[in-house]
Amino acid sequence: MPRRISSKGNHASGINRREWLGMLGVGSTMALAGCLGGDDDDDDGDGDDDGEDAPEAGADEPDPLDLSQDPPEVSGEYHATQASSFDTINPIYNTEAGAGTAIGYALDQGYTFDFDNEVVPLLFEDIYTEDEGETWVIEFRDNLEFSDPYGQYTAEDYVYYVQEIHQSDTFPSANSPDWAGVEIEQTGELEAVATPPNPNIIWPETFAPLEYPIPKELLEPYVDAEDSEGLQQDEELLDLSFNGNLGPYNLEEWIRDGGTQYSRNDEYYLRDLADEYPMFGEAPYFETAQIEIIEEESSRIAAIETGETDNVPLPPDRGEQFIEDEDTMVVLEPTPFNTILSVNMRDNGWTAGPGNLFRVKEFRQALAAAIDKFEYIEGIANGFADPHYTWQPEFSEWFPGTDDLTLWGNPEEGVYGEEARDLVEEALDQIDEDYSYDGDVLVGPDDNQVELEIYYNAASDTQELAVDFYNNQLEQNIGITLDTNAIDGTTFSENYWSADPEGGTDTIDGEEVEWDAPTPNNPGPRSVTPDEEWDMATIFGLNTYPRNPLTNDVFFEGPNSSYNPVGYYPEFDAEGIIQNMRNAGTRDELRDAAAELFANLNEEQPYIMISFGDDIEAYNPAVRGPVPEFSNGWDFPAWHKDE
Amino acid sequence: MGLARYVAARTIWAALVSFIIVTVTFLLLALAPNPSISQAATQAALEGGDPATAVEQQEQLRGLDQPLYVRYMDFVQGVYTLEWGWSQNRAQPVTEALWQGIYYTAQYSIPWTILTLIIGPLVGLYSAANMYSWKDHLATGFAFFGWAIPNFFFGIILLVIFGVWLQWFPIQYDTSVPVFSLANAHQLFLPVFVLVTGSIGAVMRVSRNESAEFQNADFMKTAKAKGVSPTRAYAYHVMRPTMVPLSTTIVSQLLVIFLGSSLLIEIVFGIPGLGRVTFDALINQDTNLVLGATLLFTFIAVIGNLIEDLVFTIMDPRISFDDR
Numbered sequence: 001m002p003r004r005i006s007s008k009g010n011h012a013s014g015i016n017r018r019e020w021l022g023m024l025g026v027g028s029t030m031a032l033a034g035c036l037g038g039d040d041d042d043d044d045g046d047g048d049d050d051g052e053d054a055p056e057a058g059a060d061e062p063d064p065l066d067l068s069q070d071p072p073e074v075s076g077e078y079h080a081t082q083a084s085s086f087d088t089i090n091p092i093y094n095t096e097a098g099a100g101t102a103i104g105y106a107l108d109q110g111y112t113f114d115f116d117n118e119v120v121p122l123l124f125e126d127i128y129t130e131d132e133g134e135t136w137v138i139e140f141r142d143n144l145e146f147s148d149p150y151g152q153y154t155a156e157d158y159v160y161y162v163q164e165i166h167q168s169d170t171f172p173s174a175n176s177p178d179w180a181g182v183e184i185e186q187t188g189e190l191e192a193v194a195t196p197p198n199p200n201i202i203w204p205e206t207f208a209p210l211e212y213p214i215p216k217e218l219l220e221p222y223v224d225a226e227d228s229e230g231l232q233q234d235e236e237l238l239d240l241s242f243n244g245n246l247g248p249y250n251l252e253e254w255i256r257d258g259g260t261q262y263s264r265n266d267e268y269y270l271r272d273l274a275d276e277y278p279m280f281g282e283a284p285y286f287e288t289a290q291i292e293i294i295e296e297e298s299s300r301i302a303a304i305e306t307g308e309t310d311n312v313p314l315p316p317d318r319g320e321q322f323i324e325d326e327d328t329m330v331v332l333e334p335t336p337f338n339t340i341l342s343v344n345m346r347d348n349g350w351t352a353g354p355g356n357l358f359r360v361k362e363f364r365q366a367l368a369a370a371i372d373k374f375e376y377i378e379g380i381a382n383g384f385a386d387p388h389y390t391w392q393p394e395f396s397e398w399f400p401g402t403d404d405l406t407l408w409g410n411p412e413e414g415v416y417g418e419e420a421r422d423l424v425e426e427a428l429d430q431i432d433e434d435y436s437y438d439g440d441v442l443v444g445p446d447d448n449q450v451e452l453e454i455y456y457n458a459a460s461d462t463q464e465l466a467v468d469f470y471n472n473q474l475e476q477n478i479g480i481t482l483d484t485n486a487i488d489g490t491t492f493s494e495n496y497w498s499a500d501p502e503g504g505t506d507t508i509d510g511e512e513v514e515w516d517a518p519t520p521n522n523p524g525p526r527s528v529t530p531d532e533e534w535d536m537a538t539i540f541g542l543n544t545y546p547r548n549p550l551t552n553d554v555f556f557e558g559p560n561s562s563y564n565p566v567g568y569y570p571e572f573d574a575e576g577i578i579q580n581m582r583n584a585g586t587r588d589e590l591r592d593a594a595a596e597l598f599a600n601l602n603e604e605q606p607y608i609m610i611s612f613g614d615d616i617e618a619y620n621p622a623v624r625g626p627v628p629e630f631s632n633g634w635d636f637p638a639w640h641k642d643e
Numbered sequence: 644m645g646l647a648r649y650v651a652a653r654t655i656w657a658a659l660v661s662f663i664i665v666t667v668t669f670l671l672l673a674l675a676p677n678p679s680i681s682q683a684a685t686q687a688a689l690e691g692g693d694p695a696t697a698v699e700q701q702e703q704l705r706g707l708d709q710p711l712y713v714r715y716m717d718f719v720q721g722v723y724t725l726e727w728g729w730s731q732n733r734a735q736p737v738t739e740a741l742w743q744g745i746y747y748t749a750q751y752s753i754p755w756t757i758l759t760l761i762i763g764p765l766v767g768l769y770s771a772a773n774m775y776s777w778k779d780h781l782a783t784g785f786a787f788f789g790w791a792i793p794n795f796f797f798g799i800i801l802l803v804i805f806g807v808w809l810q811w812f813p814i815q816y817d818t819s820v821p822v823f824s825l826a827n828a829h830q831l832f833l834p835v836f837v838l839v840t841g842s843i844g845a846v847m848r849v850s851r852n853e854s855a856e857f858q859n860a861d862f863m864k865t866a867k868a869k870g871v872s873p874t875r876a877y878a879y880h881v882m883r884p885t886m887v888p889l890s891t892t893i894v895s896q897l898l899v900i901f902l903g904s905s906l907l908i909e910i911v912f913g914i915p916g917l918g919r920v921t922f923d924a925l926i927n928q929d930t931n932l933v934l935g936a937t938l939l940f941t942f943i944a945v946i947g948n949l950i951e952d953l954v955f956t957i958m959d960p961r962i963s964f965d966d967r
Contacts, residue, residue, distance in 0.1 A: 232704070256740065293913070298799050308813060309815065498681060
């Protein structure tokens with residue numbers, strides 16, 4: 001059946017920093033680790049019945065913009081504040097979410113996603129497949145112009161950029177992995193056809209086709225001279241002066257460590273859609289825009305308190321204060337990053353004695369069942385989080401619904417408390433080592449209580465509170481204690497979470513499995529370990545890829561998947577299920593396969609899943625546009641202020 | 644040794660010291676693991692790419708794919724040809740990055756230095772002239788307060804009181820404001836105030852103690868006996884000899900505060916100055932920029948010491964270079 005994502009649906013523009021987060025993986029995850037907030041927003045947009053209510057945080061829930069309305073007046077400035085400066089805003093080399101936002105003010109990409117997670121074409125007129133994802137046709141709008149002297153943005157620019165930069169060995173770019181094995185050819189002035197290495201009915205959701213428009217003439221001299229260094233340092237790529245009518249704002253200045261300043265782009269191409277969506281008729285609606293870098297948290301917060309900025313991200317412990325403040329609008333944006341408790345199943349895990357109980361599914365279930373997720377959300381995440389049962393947030397189209405999931409750590413409707421102890425007893429029956437209960441205490445062969453080492457990020461107050469909470473819960477429900485250790489995130493990543501790839505083989509369920517492509521985050525079988533031993537950690541949260549669940553193959557496609565620092569060996573046919581997901585010809589088929597995967601992950605708890613937090617964004621209440629949605633910001637060019 | 648030969652010898656020595664310092668810095672950076680490399684590998688793994696290729700690409704991007712001695716030779720050549728390379732974490736030439744940092748740092752550090760040099764000795768002199776009076780205790784208390792309270796903390800407190808509650812001063816540093824404008828003076832008032840209070844304490848105390856020694860010296864008694872006015876007596880006969888030992892305190896202290904406090908002040912007040920340039924470069928292992936900044940600070944320290952030594956002879960003609 002032809003699958004067509006048409007430009008005749010909703011339209012809008014704007015960089016969505018989620019898209020960047022979606023692409024970034026651990027880079028963002030590291031930054032977010034330990035500071036995940038949460039959300040009471042139950043509107044997941046997927047029509048599923050969530051089954052329970054998260055604590056009510058009471059944030060503002062402004063209505064989305066009605067794009068059929070007449071254009072508002074152009075006035076003033078939109079002033080956003082970020083905590084971190086940018087390494088580069090060269091669109092070819094940027095890998096940071098913050099810089100992605102800064103680039104996105106001046107350059108649109110091919111498409112974005114609306115609040116229903118539907119593709120909204122931007123520079124693309126259309127992107128569609130008619131052969132169940134084997135090939136994808138990309139059609140470009142005919143009103144796209146670079147600045148002089150580069151002329152119109154066409155399929156030729158797009159294809160040249162992909163072939164000569166991303167698919168070239170000379171120019172290592174951020175998006176090179178996305179284009180490995182993809183065949184792309186220009187089939188018309190405004191049309192290109194891409195053939196992914198494997199058929200993929202949700203290729204747009206992989207973000208691979210998303211490219212900033214770069215003029216072929218700008219790239220050619222560097223390509224001809226094979227000058228990678230020159231391309232990194234090109235002035236036009238660093239000041240985005242070639243942007244023409246391709247973004248809502250023109251970059252005026254990038255002050256390193258200071259931020260970026262923009263002026264309104266009077267020629268913005270999306271205005272041509274005014275017949276369909278009047279609100280884009282005069283877009284954008286701020287005379288100027290600015291992203292300011294303020295590293296110090298208290299200074300950032302002071303800036304929103306005094307009205308000097310229009311947007312600041314808040315830490316969880318300050319969210320409630322600003323929700324109650326009428327001069328501030330707080331919007332809770334769900335994120336795809338989870339809060340997890342990682343348990344080390346490798347040979348250097350479980351330092352409490354012989355064996356490794358983390359390898360037993362029932363023991364991991366017990367850990368999940370022993371921690372009251374709602375108490376965590378209320379007490380540690382200040383109410384700004386949702387419970388996390390399987391490897392998708394509930395707002396995801398691919399979330400299987402709670403009916404088929406075991407609600408670990410849910411005292412009301414799931415498995416919690418004494419049942420956790422029962423699960424530990426089941427786990428003990430499956431091991432040879434002499435662990436047992438002495439009253440309420442789990443003791444090892446040496447008759448001492450089992451004490452495990454848990455590591456948390458020294459820079460995170462939230463994680464510090466969390467490990468104490470976990471300790472209390474685990475001692476109360478399954479009789480083990482935790483020795484808490486603060487550690488620097490980078491040190492943990494280097495010495496505990498990754499190792500030199502060695503490869504090797506292991507026999508799993510009677511089958512020999514080979515690690516033929518080991519990585520630092522899955523260096524080999526469980527016998528291959530990082531330098532330092534560890535039991536549990538809260539340092540990293542991970543991306544669950546809610547738009548493109550296939551990307552989760554990096555975590556779970558067998559024991560030798562590319563990212564498996566904890567040494568998890570799936571006890572279900574993960575490879576088969578993921579292959580079914582790849583082979584899906586329709587979204588329904590994909591949804592069925594994904595549901596099977598996520599139901600199994602819910603059972604196996606490869607990482608002990610705790611919660612999904614939210615970004616807590618404080619806005620000037622006069623700003624119209626922000627909404628508590630995953631796709632918040634997709635219609636940014638229509639944002640304006642009610643003065 | 645004449646002045647010219649002395650300056651020449653000191654300059655050569657400074658060049659040698661700088662070279663040793665940056666070489667050690669280069670080696671330390673080369674030996675430390677680079678987090679951006681491992682992050683690239685992790686990211687590639689998460690995206691289903693090849694981590695080994697990602698590492699190679701990242702090393703190529705950062706010029707780390709060359710042998711260490713080649714990188715070192717390139718670096719040494721760059722130092723002497725003033726081509727300090729490209730800052731990977733700011734996407735601009737190192738010289739431009741440093742210049743940009745200096746541009747913003749100078750806007751508060753110049754008034755800070757001038758005010759410290761004026762207020763510190765004057766308050767010390769005033770205290771000495773009114774020793775053990777309530778005025779002396781007040782001045783001493785003020786000096787100790789400024790010295791004791793951490794600049795970082797003091798800056799935040801002032802921001803909360805005068806920025807958030809009273810809203811007399813802006814919270815954010817606006818880079819678009821002209822350098823010589825009231826708006827710039829307005830937004831820089833708090834950072835300069837914090838830095839001045841932090842630095843005049845030591846200057847004031849040294850100045851007070853030295854002044855106390857000279858105000859009862861024979862030449863002061865003579866001056867007073869001849870009817871010289873107190874202002875002239877203190878300005879010419881006490882202040883001048885006091886400044887000789889004081890200059891040592893001032894130079895060393897300003898250098899220390901420049902490197903330490905200015906970073907914290909820049910973070911609190913959001914000023915994109917030299918402190919943040921250097922700190923971010925260190926955190927991100929931006930080798931070229933770290934080495935450029937090291938060279939710059941070494942240069943400042945060496946020149947500062949040289950100026951200090953030269954000033955000795957102007958303030959106290961009894962000191963000559965012949966003995967050195």
